[in-house]
Amino acid sequence: MAGYILRRLLQAIPVLLGTTFLIYFMVFAMPGDPVVALFGDKTPPPQVLEAVRERYNLDKPFIVQYLLFLGGIFRGDFGISFSGEPVSDILARTFPVTLQLAAIATVFLAVGGILIGLISGLRKGGIFDASALVVSLILISLPIFVVAFTAQYIFGVQLGWFRTTVGSGAPIQDLILPAMVLATGSFAQIVRLTRASVIETDGQDFVRTAASKGLSRRRIVPVHILRNSLIPVVTYIAVDFGVLMVGATVTEGIFNVPGVGRTLYQAIIRGEGPTVVSFVTVMVLIYLIVNLLVDLLYAVLDPRIRYVK
C-alpha cells in the first residue's frame, strides 16, 4: 500500500512538469505586451518599461524565463505579481477560501446527489423519480452563470436569505449559496449516475439472494445495494473535482468571492505568467491528490481491488 502511494506521488512529478511548461508557454504566447497593458492608456517612458521587463524576467527568451521560474519554485519562491505582492502570499490568501467553497460544494453534491439518486432508483418510475429526472436534466442543461444569477436574485435579492456578494473576510456561511450554485451541474449528474447504478445493482442476483436469506429491505438497501452502487459514483466525484475548479472561476466572479478563481482570471487577463502557473501548479497538485485519495477509497469500497507495489 505504502509502495503504491509512493509510486503515485512519483508519477505526479512528470505531470506537474508537463502542465507547468504548457501553461507557461500558453501565457507567453498570448498576444499583446503585458507590460504595456499594465499602464493602460498612458505611455510610460521606455526606461520604465525596460526596468519592469527586467524585474519580471520578461526580457529573456521563453525557455530561460521558464527555467528561472521553475528554479524559484524549487526554492519555495513563486515570484512576485505585477502588483508587487509575492505570489506565495496570494496563494495563501486565496486557496483556503476556494478550498472551503469546493468542500461545501462537494459535501452538498455527494450527500444530496447520492440520497436523491438512491430514492429515485429504488422508486423507479414513480413521481419522485420522474421529477428528479426532469429537474436534474434542467440543471445539467443550464450554464452555471444562469444558475448563479438566478440564485443570486431569488435567494439574495428577493428572499434575502443570503448576501449576494461575499467579499474578503466574510464568514463561512456566506459561502453556502455560491457553493450550492457551484455544485448544481455535478449534483444533477450524481443524481442520475447514482439512480442508474442503484437500479442496476437492485437487479443483481446477489440482492435477490440476500432477500431469500430472510433479510429485510431496510437492511438490504444500505448493505447490499448502496455500497455496490457507490463504486462508480465515487470515481465520478473525483473526476468532477476538476470541473468544480473551472466552475469556481465563474462562480467566484459572480459572487465576488476572493478565491483562486477570481484571482486567476485577473492574472490571465494581465498575462502574469508566474502567477498563473503558480496557481495552476497548486490546482494540479490538489487534483492529483484528490484522485489518489479516491483511488484509495475505491479499494476500501471494493475488496476486489488491491494495489500491489
Add this chain to the structure above:
Amino acid sequence: MTEIETQKTIGSSVPEPRTDDERPLLEIKDLKVGFKTQTGMVTAVDGVDITLYRGQSLAIVGESGSGKSTTAHAIINLLPGSGEITGGQILLDGQDLTKATKHEMESIRGRKVGFVPQDPMSNLNPVWSIGFQVEEAIRANGIASERKAVKARAIEVLKEAGLQDADRRLKQFPHQFSGGMRQRVLIGMGLAANPQLLIADEPTSALDVTVQRVILDHLESLTRELGTTLLFITHDLGLAAERAEQLVVMYKGRVVESGPSLQILQNPQHPYTQRLVAAAPSLASRRIQATGSIKAAEDSMGEDAASAAGEAIDLIATAEARAEALETAAAQPPAIVVEDLTKVYKIRGTGDFTAVDSVSFQIAKGTTTALVGESGSGKSTVAKMLLKLEDSTSGRILVGGADLANVRGKELFALRSRMQPVFQDPYGSLNPLRNIGNTIGEPLMTHKVGTKASRRERVFELLDQVSLPRTLVGRYPNELSGGQRQRIAIARALALKPEIVVLDEAVSALDVLVQAQILRLLADLQAELGLTYLFITHDLAVVRVIADNVCVMQKGRIVEAATTDEVFENPQQQYTKDLLAAIPGANIPLGV
C-alpha cells in the same frame, strides 16, 4: 411418498395411502404468474399444481422459458420486477403465501424456506466477506445474536456445506473462492436456519461435472440428515431423475407430466417428455450405445427430436457408411496437426502459468475430434492458438500442411477464410446492431467475395443450409431465440466455405432439444460439405453423439486420446472414468 396431482396431466403417480393427519408441506394449487410488458400481461406460469410432502424430494424439469424458475421464485415471492402472481394458491404448511404480508414473507424466507440460487458467480455480493454474508443470514433468522455465537454457527454451517477450512476463510471475499466453493457457501446460507423446505434453482448448472457431482452428493446427504424437503429446479432430465424421487415436467408454463422419476424416464407418456428423454444426450447416448454407432446416434436422436412418433432408421447401414467415410479420411493427409504445443502465461508475482503443456494431436479431413476437459484445462487456449488469435510459446500447428508460425499478412488472411470459429454464447457473439443478413454476409465482405448480388444469394443459401427462413435477413439478433442465434453463428462460420470449423462449447448454452437439432445440423453439414470439426466441450455426453475421436485434457495436458467408442467403453485413465461417472443420469436404466 410424494403425491402429485395435476390437471391435464398424463401419467400421474398412483397416490399412496397416507395417514390422514399428515398434510403436505407445500401445496401449489392452480398457480398463475404473469409478467407485465408493454403489450400487456404475458403469462409465464399457467395453472401449475404441485404437492410436496415432508422429507421428500421433487424436481421440476423443463427448458428455459418453461416457467420452472418462475414457479420457484413465486414460492418465496421474489419474482423479478414486473412479475406478479395472478391466481392460485401456494400453501406452505397450510399458510397461503400469496396472501402473506411483506413482513410475514421476510420471516418465512430463510427460516422456513431456504433458497440456493443458480449461478455461484453472481449470487454473492462481491464487496462483503463470506463470513459477513453467512453471519447476516444467521442473525436475520434469529438463530443467534451474540457475536461469538453467530460466528460459531457460521463456521458450523460452512463446514456442514463442505468447506473444511471455514474458520480460516471467513474473512475472505467471494472472488477468492472457486465456483464450487462459492456454491457450497450458498448451500450453507440456504440451510443456515434449518428451513423445512430448500429450493435449489439449478444449483450446479454453472459448475464442472465432477464438481457438480460432489456438490449434489453432499447436498443430498445433508438434506437427508436434516430431514429437509427438497425442491429441485433443473433443465437436466438425467440429473433430475438421479437426484429426486418425483418429477414434474413443465412446458410453456404448464405441467405436462408428473410422477415418480424412474417411471417417467422409462415410460414417458406425454409427447414432449418423450422428446426430452430422447434428446437428453446423457440418457440418449446410453441407449444408443447398444447399436455401437456414433453417426447413427445423431440420426436417431435427431429423428426422435423431430417427430415424437419416431421413424424407423436403418442404424446399422448408417453406421457402416460412417465407418467407410472415416477410413477414406484416414488415408488422406490430416487437416490439422498439432505437435508439442505449449502455452505459458507470465503472471506477475506468482511466476509462470502453463495453460497448455506439450499437447499433440491430429485431425483427419472430414472428421470430428472433441477436446474435452473441465474449466481451466486449457482446451479453449488450444482453440485460440489454432485460430491464431493467440501465439504459442512453443510447438507447431500445421493446417493443411502449412506451419501457422510462418503464416503472415496476406497468407494469414487467406488461411482465416479456411478456418472459422463458432463460440459458446449465442447472445454475446452476434453484434446486436447488425441485422442477420449483414452478420452472415460480413465475412464475404471482408474477404471481398463476389458481387453484392452474389453475396446476397450466398446469404440466402446459408440460411437454407442451417434451416432458417430467408425472411430472417432483415431481422436483428434480439428477435431470435438462442437456438436460432447459434444457427446464425454457424451460417456465418460457413459463409466462406471453410474446411475447418472450430466449435468452442458451441452447444453448451442451448436447451436439450435445441442442442439435439444443432448437433444434427452439424453432422449433416459435415457429411454434405466434408467439414473438419474441432469440437471443444466440457460435456462428455455431447461428445458421445458428435465426435469420432476424443482427447481428454486435464491441467493443460492430454491425458487420454482415443476413438469415442474406446473412451466410452474402456476408459484408461482415472480422470476419464471420473468424468464419465459424473454425467448425470448415466446410471439410470432406460426402459426404451
